[in-house]
Amino acid sequence: MANTLRESYNKTNYKLGNHGKRNVQVLKEALQEIDENVESDIYGQGKIIEDFQEKMAKLLGKETAVFFPSGTMAQQIALRIWCDEKDLGKVAYHPLSHLEIHEQDGLKKLHKIETILLADETRVIELEDIKEMENGVACVLLELPQREIGGQLPSFETLVQISSYCKEQGIKLHLDGARLLEVLPFYQKTAAEVSALFDSVYMSFYKGIGGIAGAILAGSREFTSQSKVWKRRYGGDLISLYPYILSADYYYEKRASKMAEYYESAKELAAFFNECEGIHTLPIVPVSNMFHVHFELEKAEAEAILTAVQKMTGIGISGYINVINENASAFEISLGDAYKDIPTEIVREMFGVLSGKISEVRREK
Amino acid sequence: MANTLRESYNKTNYKLGNHGKRNVQVLKEALQEIDENVESDIYGQGKIIEDFQEKMAKLLGKETAVFFPSGTMAQQIALRIWCDEKDLGKVAYHPLSHLEIHEQDGLKKLHKIETILLADETRVIELEDIKEMENGVACVLLELPQREIGGQLPSFETLVQISSYCKEQGIKLHLDGARLLEVLPFYQKTAAEVSALFDSVYMSFYKGIGGIAGAILAGSREFTSQSKVWKRRYGGDLISLYPYILSADYYYEKRASKMAEYYESAKELAAFFNECEGIHTLPIVPVSNMFHVHFELEKAEAEAILTAVQKMTGIGISGYINVINENASAFEISLGDAYKDIPTEIVREMFGVLSGKISEVRREK
Numbered sequence: 001m002a003n004t005l006r007e008s009y010n011k012t013n014y015k016l017g018n019h020g021k022r023n024v025q026v027l028k029e030a031l032q033e034i035d036e037n038v039e040s041d042i043y044g045q046g047k048i049i050e051d052f053q054e055k056m057a058k059l060l061g062k063e064t065a066v067f068f069p070s071g072t073m074a075q076q077i078a079l080r081i082w083c084d085e086k087d088l089g090k091v092a093y094h095p096l097s098h099l100e101i102h103e104q105d106g107l108k109k110l111h112k113i114e115t116i117l118l119a120d121e122t123r124v125i126e127l128e129d130i131k132e133m134e135n136g137v138a139c140v141l142l143e144l145p146q147r148e149i150g151g152q153l154p155s156f157e158t159l160v161q162i163s164s165y166c167k168e169q170g171i172k173l174h175l176d177g178a179r180l181l182e183v184l185p186f187y188q189k190t191a192a193e194v195s196a197l198f199d200s201v202y203m204s205f206y207k208g209i210g211g212i213a214g215a216i217l218a219g220s221r222e223f224t225s226q227s228k229v230w231k232r233r234y235g236g237d238l239i240s241l242y243p244y245i246l247s248a249d250y251y252y253e254k255r256a257s258k259m260a261e262y263y264e265s266a267k268e269l270a271a272f273f274n275e276c277e278g279i280h281t282l283p284i285v286p287v288s289n290m291f292h293v294h295f296e297l298e299k300a301e302a303e304a305i306l307t308a309v310q311k312m313t314g315i316g317i318s319g320y321i322n323v324i325n326e327n328a329s330a331f332e333i334s335l336g337d338a339y340k341d342i343p344t345e346i347v348r349e350m351f352g353v354l355s356g357k358i359s360e361v362r363r364e365k
Numbered sequence: 366m367a368n369t370l371r372e373s374y375n376k377t378n379y380k381l382g383n384h385g386k387r388n389v390q391v392l393k394e395a396l397q398e399i400d401e402n403v404e405s406d407i408y409g410q411g412k413i414i415e416d417f418q419e420k421m422a423k424l425l426g427k428e429t430a431v432f433f434p435s436g437t438m439a440q441q442i443a444l445r446i447w448c449d450e451k452d453l454g455k456v457a458y459h460p461l462s463h464l465e466i467h468e469q470d471g472l473k474k475l476h477k478i479e480t481i482l483l484a485d486e487t488r489v490i491e492l493e494d495i496k497e498m499e500n501g502v503a504c505v506l507l508e509l510p511q512r513e514i515g516g517q518l519p520s521f522e523t524l525v526q527i528s529s530y531c532k533e534q535g536i537k538l539h540l541d542g543a544r545l546l547e548v549l550p551f552y553q554k555t556a557a558e559v560s561a562l563f564d565s566v567y568m569s570f571y572k573g574i575g576g577i578a579g580a581i582l583a584g585s586r587e588f589t590s591q592s593k594v595w596k597r598r599y600g601g602d603l604i605s606l607y608p609y610i611l612s613a614d615y616y617y618e619k620r621a622s623k624m625a626e627y628y629e630s631a632k633e634l635a636a637f638f639n640e641c642e643g644i645h646t647l648p649i650v651p652v653s654n655m656f657h658v659h660f661e662l663e664k665a666e667a668e669a670i671l672t673a674v675q676k677m678t679g680i681g682i683s684g685y686i687n688v689i690n691e692n693a694s695a696f697e698i699s700l701g702d703a704y705k706d707i708p709t710e711i712v713r714e715m716f717g718v719l720s721g722k723i724s725e726v727r728r729e730k
Contacts, residue, residue: 025401027608036390040577069434073600106598110475206604212405213603233471234599235438238578239571243392243608 005319008307012316014346016269019210019255019336027212030247040240044228048242052249053216060201061192062218066227067245069236071178071204072103074217075141077230078200080111081223082139082172092116092133093141094125096148098176124154127161130171140166143176144183144194150282150292150332151179156187163197173197178204178215182288185260199223205248208262208289209255210336214244255337262289265335272351278358282330290334295321297361299329305357313350315342370684373672377681379711381634384575384620384701392577395612405605409593413607417614418581425566426557427583431592432610434601436543436569436580437468440506442595443565443582445476447504447537449591457481457498458506459490461513463541489519492526495536505531508541509548509559515647515657515697516544521552528562538562543569543580547653550625564588570613573627573654574620575701579609620702627654630700637716643723647695655699660686662726664694670722678715680707 009015020026041049049067057065068074076099083089091107093099095117099107107113116137118129124146142162145151154162166173175198180191187194195201200219205211217227231237266286273281273293282292295302302321310316318331374380385391406414414432422430433439441464448454456472458464460482464472472478481502483494489511507527510516519527531538540563545556552559560566565584570576582592596602631651638646638658647657660667667686675681683696 021402022405022407022605023401024396024399024403024405024607024611026405028396028401031389031393031396034389036388036393037386038389040387040389040391042387068600070600070603072597072602076600103600104594104597106600109598212605212608229469232437232469233474235433235435235441235468235471235601236599237437238435240387240577242389243577246389 005303005307005310005321008310009316009319012310013314014342015316015338016342016347017318017333017335018338020338026210027243027247030212030250034246040242041245043239044231044237048245052245055249056203056216057218059191060195060203060216060218061190062195062201063221064224065216065218066224066231067241067248068215068217068231069213069238069241069244071176071202071215072098072106073231073234073236074202074215074227075099075174075176076103076107076110077227077234078174078202078217078219079107079113079139079141080230081226082174082199083111083113085172086138086170088136088138090114090116090137091139091141092118092130092137094119094143094146095121096146097141097143098147098178099141101148122149124149124152125162126154127158127165130162130165137171139172139174141174141176142198143178145179145288145290147179147290151286151288151290152283153183153186153287156189159194159197172199174199175201177201179207179288179290181256181259182208182262182290185263186287205244205252207334208259208336209248209251211248211251212244214241214248258337259289261340262335265289265339266291269333269335269339269347272347276351276355276358278362289336290332292330292332293318294324294328294330296328297358298326299323301361302329305354305361309350309354309357313346313353315346315350317350317354370668370672370675370686373675374681374684377675378679379707380681380703381707381712382683382698382700383703385703391575392608392612395577395615399611406607406610408604409596409602413610417610420614421568421581422583424556425560425568425581425583426555427560427566428586429589430581430583431589431596432606432613433580433582433596434578434603434606434609436463436541436567437471438596438599438601439567439580439582439592440464440539440541441468441472441475442592442599443539443567443584443588444472444478444504444506445595446588446591447539447564448476448478450537451503451535453501453503455479455481455502456504456506457483457495457502458541459484459508459511460486461511462506462508463512463543464506466513487514489514489517490527491519492523492530495527495530502536504537504539506539506541507563508543510544510653510655512544512655516651516653516655517648518548518551518652521554524559524562537564539564540566542566544572544653544655546621546624547573547627547655550628551652570609570617572699573624573701574613574616576613576616577609579606579613623702624654626705627700630654630704631656634698634700634704634712637712641716641720641723643727654701655697657695657697658683659689659693659695661693662723663691664688666726667694670719670726674715674719674722678711678718680711680715682715682719
């Protein structure tokens with residue numbers, strides 16, 4: 001059944017989410033205007049990597065920045081540096097942090113760093129969670145937006161309060177800003193204004209930006225210089241990272257200015273979903289380009305409906321759906337360039353079909 | 366002075382070593398014939414990565430293989446797996462192993478693995494070194510060829526003996542085969558025949574093959590399946606590794622069959638160097654495509670000579686030279702496609718000029 005859903009999704013002409021297919025053309029397009037004589041970066045040095053790091057440091061308002069092959073590597077290293085500085089192997093983050101659920105416990109296995117889980121799986125971290133946590137962590141990591149709960153955000157005021165509290169307490173504050181650019185339209189702040197609240201910042205190049213892979217880690221010169229040593233230790237200091245850097249830069253230039261558009265699209269699309277009986281989005285009103293779509297139907301039913309709607313309308317809604325419980329299922333959607341390609345009328349029609357299908361199933365129950 | 370040497374090297378029309386410049390054209394060439402619709406690998410899955418891993422497993426005669434962004438990552442992980450299996454955090458390798466001198470002690474800092482250094486800095490590891498080592502290591506790592514001593518090799522018989530000894534003793538044997546293909550013409554063996562002596566094998570794609578970056582780690586299904594978990598922990602399980610995989614495959618197809626040619630070129634070129642008074646190569650007769658060139662001159666003198674010769678002849682010999690002691694200096698050379706582009710007559714002429722310059726300097730002493 002899952003394969004049928006995936007197949008029907010792949011065959012659609014339009015997709016609600018993302019920027020299009022992740023195929024080799026993504027790389028070819030990024031390279032098209034690059035002079036073939038441009039020289040590779042070599043083990044972290046050279047114009048390609050240095051220029052881009054400087055550009056990203058400036059964007060984030062930090063002294064320096066280092067390009068990493070992945071955020072997993074960058075963030076573990078950031079936390080390790082803060083732990084070493086305080087000689088205290090303990091950090092705190094959300095129970096659904098990427099580090100907690102998607103990295104095979106790399107932080108714990110490679111660094112023996114203990115973790116304290118803040119808030120709970122239904123909501124973002126608030127100031128009180130940090131004030132109430134047991135004493136003694138080297139660093140708190142905040143993820144903006146909190147992806148696994150649909151991309152939710154604390155208020156900017158909360159961020160400011162958390163930042164001053166951590167400063168007072170001598171706790172370092174690290175930003176998991178995989179989707180940092182995506183939250184700026186909601187906060188109405190620059191990347192530097194958000195980053196100023198944090199001691200170190202990570203940002204990804206293949207989420208809203210839609211690059212091939214890669215991440216930036218920014219902070220003080222002392223911090224990034226230590227991070228380069230760890231990058232070498234991890235085997236992340238590749239002889240050539242330029243395929244990722246050139247595409248990160250290309251798609252950054254192409255899409256960084258479109259985050260407000262993606263955010264507006266997300267709000268529009270979420271409203272369409274919320275009009276369907278038996279569907280709601282999390283959050284109800286998105287605060288970035290992403291949200292989760294929850295079906296009040298068991299997975300198999302939702303799957304059958306999505307498959308049918310995709311086949312009938314040619315609009316790709318999702319290629320998968322996860323079990324939430326025996327009566328509920330959900331998938332994630334991130335808005336990008338693809339949404340604007342679909343005439344609004346066709347989107348509306350699709351939602352008509354979707355609504356009808358859901359009513360049918362619910363009536364039969 | 367170092368910059369002058371580098372500059373003069375960069376300006377030459379011909380180079381003795383390597384395959385040409387490491388510029389963006391290297392990637393563009395690899396992608397040229399790839400259909401733009403080919404889909405990216407996704408977090409270690411998909412046709413691009415699975416096909417290539419299977420091809421490399423077959424080449425190396427192992428059950429399975431995993432593509433890694435770097436050899437640093439792949440090898441630390443291999444050693445960790447063998448240590449965990451034996452519940453013994455100790456391995457043995459050469460004092461000039463990549464892990465010991467080029468990885469900022471990643472193995473020790475990330476895994477708390479202790480190391481025993483075998484043989485000494487002047488020679489390769491022999492069976493006796495392993496027999497005499499203190500009891501209790503989980504794994505021995507052999508690097509073929511031993512790069513930091515000019516790319517030397519033990520005899521194949523020694524490898525066979527070491528392999529059986531380790532098997533008897535329950536010690537895992539790992540191959541640092543960064544330059545594995547490069548040693549096959551000397552051994553007159555296939556990659557699988559060499560690999561059969563080892564429990565796990567790493568091979569690089571940007572040495573003799575001249576790709577952009579990336580490595581393969583091969584072994585049993587159980588071993589590689591564990592290595593994938595660690596690859597995720599390291600942040601090496603990138604959403605898309607295809608820029609490296611496609612170029613690895615392209616240059617593998619282009620150059621794997623040319624290793625004998627590079628080896629012959631290396632022997633020819635080393636002989637030219639050894640004819641110059643005051644120069645000798647290590648080894649005297651190369652056993653792969655690489656060797657070191659030693660000047661019986663202090664670094665500054667050798668640098669001045671190399672700079673002058675490169676300017677006069679337009680042939681790039683080296684862009685750097687390292688201090689060996691106050692009366693000796695050396696650089697490394699690896700033969701690739703570039704050497705065949707230089708008419709032999711011009712190479713001979715260059716060596717005439719080089720010889721003359723050295724004699725001049727030595728007479729003045």
